[in-house]
Amino acid sequence: MITGWPNLWNSTDNAFYFIIAISIVLLLGIMATMIFFVFRYSRSRNPRPTNIEHNAWLEILWTAIPTVLVLAMFWVGWKGFIYKRTVPAGAMQVKVTGRMWSWSFEYENGKISSVLKLPFGKPVKLLITSADVVHGVFIPAFRVKEDAVPGRDTYLWFQPDKTGEFELFCSEFCGTGHTKMVSTVEIIPENEFAVWLQQKETPALAQGLSQAGLGAELVRAKGCVACHSTDGTAATGPTFKGLWGKKETVLRGSQEAQVTVDESFARSKIFSPEKERIKGFPPIMPSQRGVLSEKEAAAIVEYFKTLR
Amino acid sequence: MEKIEASYLSAYGQRKGLAGWLTSTDHKRIALLYMSAMSVFFLVATFLGVLMRLNLIAPGSHVVSPRAYNSLFTVHGVIMIFLFIIPGIPAVLGNFVLPLQLGARDVSFPRLNLFSWYFYMGGALCALLSLFTGGGAPDTGWTFYVPYSVKTGTNVSLAVFGAFLLGMSSMLTGLNFLTTIHRMRAPGMTWFRMPLFVWALYATGWVQLLATPVLGITLLLVIFERAFGIGVFDPARGGDPILFQHLFWIYSHPAVYIMILPAMGVISEIIPVFARRTIFGYKAIAFSSLAIAIVGYIVWGHHMFTSGMSDMARVVFSLLTFVVAVPSGVKIFNWTASLYKGSITVSSPLLFVLAFIFLFSIGGLTGLINGALSTNIQIHGTYFIVAHFHYVMFGGTGFAFFAGLHYWFPKMFGRMVDEKRAKAACILMFVGFNVLYFPMFILGWQGMPRRYYDYPAHFQPLHSLATVGSWILVAGLLLMLHNLIRTIRHGLPASANPWQGTTLEWHASSPPSIENFDVIPTVTTGPYAYPQNNGVSS
Numbered sequence: 001m002i003t004g005w006p007n008l009w010n011s012t013d014n015a016f017y018f019i020i021a022i023s024i025v026l027l028l029g030i031m032a033t034m035i036f037f038v039f040r041y042s043r044s045r046n047p048r049p050t051n052i053e054h055n056a057w058l059e060i061l062w063t064a065i066p067t068v069l070v071l072a073m074f075w076v077g078w079k080g081f082i083y084k085r086t087v088p089a090g091a092m093q094v095k096v097t098g099r100m101w102s103w104s105f106e107y108e109n110g111k112i113s114s115v116l117k118l119p120f121g122k123p124v125k126l127l128i129t130s131a132d133v134v135h136g137v138f139i140p141a142f143r144v145k146e147d148a149v150p151g152r153d154t155y156l157w158f159q160p161d162k163t164g165e166f167e168l169f170c171s172e173f174c175g176t177g178h179t180k181m182v183s184t185v186e187i188i189p190e191n192e193f194a195v196w197l198q199q200k201e202t203p204a205l206a207q208g209l210s211q212a213g214l215g216a217e218l219v220r221a222k223g224c225v226a227c228h229s230t231d232g233t234a235a236t237g238p239t240f241k242g243l244w245g246k247k248e249t250v251l252r253g254s255q256e257a258q259v260t261v262d263e264s265f266a267r268s269k270i271f272s273p274e275k276e277r278i279k280g281f282p283p284i285m286p287s288q289r290g291v292l293s294e295k296e297a298a299a300i301v302e303y304f305k306t307l308r
Numbered sequence: 309m310e311k312i313e314a315s316y317l318s319a320y321g322q323r324k325g326l327a328g329w330l331t332s333t334d335h336k337r338i339a340l341l342y343m344s345a346m347s348v349f350f351l352v353a354t355f356l357g358v359l360m361r362l363n364l365i366a367p368g369s370h371v372v373s374p375r376a377y378n379s380l381f382t383v384h385g386v387i388m389i390f391l392f393i394i395p396g397i398p399a400v401l402g403n404f405v406l407p408l409q410l411g412a413r414d415v416s417f418p419r420l421n422l423f424s425w426y427f428y429m430g431g432a433l434c435a436l437l438s439l440f441t442g443g444g445a446p447d448t449g450w451t452f453y454v455p456y457s458v459k460t461g462t463n464v465s466l467a468v469f470g471a472f473l474l475g476m477s478s479m480l481t482g483l484n485f486l487t488t489i490h491r492m493r494a495p496g497m498t499w500f501r502m503p504l505f506v507w508a509l510y511a512t513g514w515v516q517l518l519a520t521p522v523l524g525i526t527l528l529l530v531i532f533e534r535a536f537g538i539g540v541f542d543p544a545r546g547g548d549p550i551l552f553q554h555l556f557w558i559y560s561h562p563a564v565y566i567m568i569l570p571a572m573g574v575i576s577e578i579i580p581v582f583a584r585r586t587i588f589g590y591k592a593i594a595f596s597s598l599a600i601a602i603v604g605y606i607v608w609g610h611h612m613f614t615s616g617m618s619d620m621a622r623v624v625f626s627l628l629t630f631v632v633a634v635p636s637g638v639k640i641f642n643w644t645a646s647l648y649k650g651s652i653t654v655s656s657p658l659l660f661v662l663a664f665i666f667l668f669s670i671g672g673l674t675g676l677i678n679g680a681l682s683t684n685i686q687i688h689g690t691y692f693i694v695a696h697f698h699y700v701m702f703g704g705t706g707f708a709f710f711a712g713l714h715y716w717f718p719k720m721f722g723r724m725v726d727e728k729r730a731k732a733a734c735i736l737m738f739v740g741f742n743v744l745y746f747p748m749f750i751l752g753w754q755g756m757p758r759r760y761y762d763y764p765a766h767f768q769p770l771h772s773l774a775t776v777g778s779w780i781l782v783a784g785l786l787l788m789l790h791n792l793i794r795t796i797r798h799g800l801p802a803s804a805n806p807w808q809g810t811t812l813e814w815h816a817s818s819p820p821s822i823e824n825f826d827v828i829p830t831v832t833t834g835p836y837a838y839p840q841n842n843g844v845s846s
Contacts, residue, residue: 012682016753019680023673030644030669034662037647038654041583049585049651050842059592062641063634070630073680078623080682085619133456134549136614136689140755143686145614149550150455151543154616167764169757171614171689173449175456176375179760236375282375282443283461 009079012143019073084144087157091123098128098135098148098170100286101177102223111197114221116168116185118160119193125157132286136171139185147172160187176236176284177226215303218296222288230307237285238278244304249279266301315722315819333418334822339404340720341425346392346400347789349432353387354782356380361744361778367765377761378447379462383439385450386467390474391432393701394563397570398481398516399428401712402509404720406485408813408820409503411494411829416487420480427477434470438463449759451560454541454552458533465531472527475520478566482516485509494812496831500594503811503835504587507594508573511601515562515569519605523559526552553615557608565604567701569597571708572639575661578715579643580836581809582658583650587836589642596635603632613684622681629679636672640665649842655807656730660711663738667703671696674749692752698745710734710788717792718806722819723799729791736784743777811835 008014040046094116095106105116118124128137130148138145142158170181188196209217219225219240227237238248246261256279259265268275270292273285292300316336323331329341360380363371372380403421407414415421439445442463448456457464489510493502502510530552532538539545541552572593580587587593609617609625643665654662674696677683687693717725747770752758756767763771805814812831816824833839 012686015680016677016683016686019676019683023676027669027673030640031666034644034647034665037644037650038652038662041647041650041652043584043651043653046649046651048842049583049838050649051586051838052588052645052649053586054589054592058645059589059638063638066637067634070633070676073676074627074630077626077680077682077684080680081619081622081626081685084682084685133459134453138689138755138757140686143682145685145688147615149543149616151549152616167755169755169760171757172453173378173456173759175447175460176378178378179374179762235373284459 007083009076010083012080012084015076015080018076022069022073084156087125087155088123091125091157092119093125093127094118096126096128096137096148097131098137098174098181099131099291100133100175100284101170101181101226102221102291103137103168103170103181103183104291107197109197111199115183117193117196118185118187119190120160120163120187122190123157123159125155128154128156131290133174134172135174135181136169138169138171139166140169141166141185145171160185163187163189177223180223180226211299211302212306213303214296215299215301218292218300219303222291224300227285237281240304241307244307250276251279252276261304263301266304267297270297270300314821315817316822317721317819331422333414333422335403335407335414335418335421336720336820338421338425339400339402342395342399342403342428345429345432346396349387349391351789353384353392354785356384356387358778358782360384361775363761364763364771365775366772367763367768372761374761375444375447378759379439379445381759382446382449383435386435386446386471388701389450389563390471391428391435393567393705394478395428395474395481396567396705396709397574397712398485398509398512398566399424401505401574401709401716402481402485402570405716405813406488406506406509407492408719408816408824409506409811410488410492411497411812411815411825411831412488412492413823413825413828415484416491417484421484424477424480424484427473427480431470431473431475431477434466434473436470438466438470442466451556452527452530453556454530454533454549457530458541465534468527468530472524475524475527478516479520482513482520486513486517489513494829494831500591501831501834502594504576504590504593504597505570505573508569508576508597511597512566512569515566515601515604519559519562519566522555523563526555526559529555550612550615550617553612554608557611558605561608561611562601562604564700565600567705569600571664571705572597574708574712574715575643575664576639577809577811578657578661578711579646581715581807582655582661583647583652584808584838585646585650585836585841586834586838587642588645588648589638590834590836593639593642596638599635600632603628603635607632610679610684613681614688626679626681626684630676633672633676633679640669640672656725656727656734657711657715657807659731659734660707660714663734664704664707664711667699667707667738667741671699671701671704674699686755687752689757690752691748691756691758694758695745695748695752698748703741703745707737710737713792715807716813717795718802719813719816719818719820721796721799722802722817723795724802724806725795725799726791729787733784733788733791736787737781738784740777740780740782740784744774744781745777747771747774747777810837 093108097104105113128146128148130150135148136145137148144156144158146154146156164187166185168183168185170178227235229235229239230241232239232241243261248259248261250257250259270288273287277283316334329337363369363377443461446462446464446467447460448464489506529540533541539547541547541549576587576593607629609621610629613622678696714725714730751767751770756763802818804818812829815829
């Protein structure tokens with residue numbers, strides 16, 4: 001919450017209501033005038049029209065007043081923008097990487113998460129980039145958005161001033177899984193956050209999940225299910241159900257070949273999908289190098305074995 | 309009867325029937341060629357839009373697959389933008405009316421005019437072929453943002469080449485109109501005696517001619533990037549994806565004015581005729597068209613406020629954006645003032661104009677939210693933008709196009725449109741339009757991103773409402789099309805000047821003869837002269 005007179009225009013909502021209020025007055029004014037004229041000067045009420053070519057004072061007035069109004073709107077938007085672009089000293093930094101189609105958040109101590117957990121009340125700076133195409137980090141609840149552009153870092157900051165879970169959307173279209181490129185911002189008390197930040201392993205392993213169980217967690221957390229179903233439903237990519245041990249026709253360039261889905265084929269599809277593609281599916285699978293560790297890929301393969 | 313036989317509709321040269329139409333260099337026939345093709349594309353794209361809305365009626369619905377949905381909004385956008393809204397008013401109404409309003413027998417380059425239509429059809433063919441060939445229908449959005457448009461396996465290259473051809477068509481039409489306006493005005497028609505529709509097409513022509521080449525170059529670069537990996541936009545090869553966005557919007561923002569300026573011209577024609585008085589502030593309207601065209605070139609960056617562009621650039625583009633808002637506002641005031649002390653009949657063209665003023669005002673005013681930096685960051689890339697540009701493009705240009713069609717239909721076909729049906733269709737469309745698009749403003753402010761085939765459940769009520777609106781809107785559209793098509797055969801015969809218009813097209817017969825005028829008229833007054841009125845007329 002941004003409060004107090006000196007900060008009035010730092011708030012996006014205040015700028016929004018300011019512009020909307022002026023707009024509603026203008027709209028109602030124009031409409032009322034228009035409708036009044038149509039009835040008052042209808043052919044039956046006013047059979048003999050009058051030619052009025054122009055009126056210099058009126059025209060100067062209705063150019064000057066809107067000019068002042070729009071300049072005020074510009075100023076209000078600019079004020080709020082400067083606030084959004086000025087990161088307060090001591091903000092916590094989190095590196096955000098977007099890729100087709102998942103988010104990863106890396107904290108200052110090297111911890112990586114697929115959910116953005118943040119401590120309540122502490123300003124946070126997101127340093128944003130992309131591993132493949134243009135994405136956009138959008139957290140509506142905190143009125144912030146900035147694109148993730150491959151090859152460069154962009155940033156945004158905000159003050160987590162309410163606890164709870166909030167949506168984080170991808171706001172630049174990035175392909176088939178765009179809609180599923182959604183994560184959560186979790187604002188938790190500072191002491192809880194400190195404990196979480198020090199946890200080394202993912203909670204799934206800490207809870208003693210099996211390898212296959214961890215794999216099941218991973219395909220959800222890393223966004224695989226945006227294209228691959230786990231229940232046999234047809235989707236953009238092949239379903240994981242019954243995949244293990246299946247014979248598939250693959251295309252290497254224009255050459256067809258028969259393969260059996262085994263450990264090495266699965267790993268190759270995860271890390272170097274551009275080498276070959278399964279016939280009948282578009283060549284859009286992004287490499288998961290850097291997203292999944294070797295251990296995690298192995299867990300996913302274990303999970304495949306259970307999906308008979 | 310003699311007159312009707314001599315009309316452009318029935319008279320033919322060396323070739324008869326369809327061949328006579330496809331080889332005709334008559335500006336009126338070319339206008340109808342554009343109109344027939346465009347109606348088909350418009351209906352296809354409307355159908356795709358309805359499908360999209362159907363898929364969004366509830367969260368988790370699977371009317372179409374995710375990939376199909378992505379192709380739906382891409383193809384809907386490409387067709388509506390490049391095949392309907394950009395060429396719409398200039399190619400159909402402009403081609404038909406411009407030479408008539410100037411008192412000319414045709415445009416300056418009639419063959420080039422026909423050639424432009426073939427470019428248009430070639431571009432359309434490429435765009436439609438891209439749906440069924442190669443890797444399947446493009447799924448990039450109509451903006452073709454790199455690197456995704458370079459990486460996707462879908463048939464982007466062919467679609468992009470189609471847009472390139474359509475750009476050629478647009479450029480040549482602009483060039484043709486500019487030359488015509490400079491060289492072919494009737495004796496006595498000085499610049500300030502030209503109808504405002506001509507002024508609007510003049511401003512538009514310069515934008516078409518100067519901005520479209522940038523699009524052509526950019527789209528070719530995308531094709532080269534896909535085919536040869538030249539790396540202009542690929543950061544791994546020293547390129548820059550944001551460069552693409554700049555180049556794309558350097559065309560595509562001025563293109564917004566290619567879409568809206570001719571619409572403003574149509575509105576400025578219709579109001580004086582149905583109010584039976586001169587337009588208020590003729591020069592202000594003419595000059596504001598030019599001002600919009602010029603300032604419109606330098607506001608493209610407002611499409612990129614969250615793209616990672618420098619903060620300084622964002623501030624400058626925001627300021628310029630607010631500057632361009634003023635002349636658009638001035639036009640709305642002028643139109644409203646032109647009703648003052650008129651003698652008004654609300655026939656169907658004027659009803660469409662009144663709907664236009666309401667919808668375009670909402671579109672323009674919500675543009676202020678987009679132009680202000682802090683609020684833009686919240687609504688960028690959300691349904692707020694979708695609502696905003698539909699209010700401007702469809703509520704604005706679309707409704708103005710329909711207004712112009714109803715206004716000039718008697719001239720085109722020599723028959724009157726059925727007023728009752730036309731008004732019912734207009735009201736139905738107006739209601740459906742607002743039920744469909746207004747909820748999107750609220751959705752967008754709440755954070756609903758665009759180009760999502762699914763959404764969290766809390767967005768459902770407004771999404772469902774919008775889908776219902778799409779049905780009402782389509783019912784209105786179909787009623788309107790039915791009524792117009794019916795008019796061609798069954799409408800009551802129209803006189804040469806059924807609306808008591810004062811511009812030169814009403815001096816020609818309805819429908820006009822091949823050469824438009826028996827004797828080229830001489831112009832002695834301004835375009836909207838009603839000398840019998842009170843007050844002074846120019």
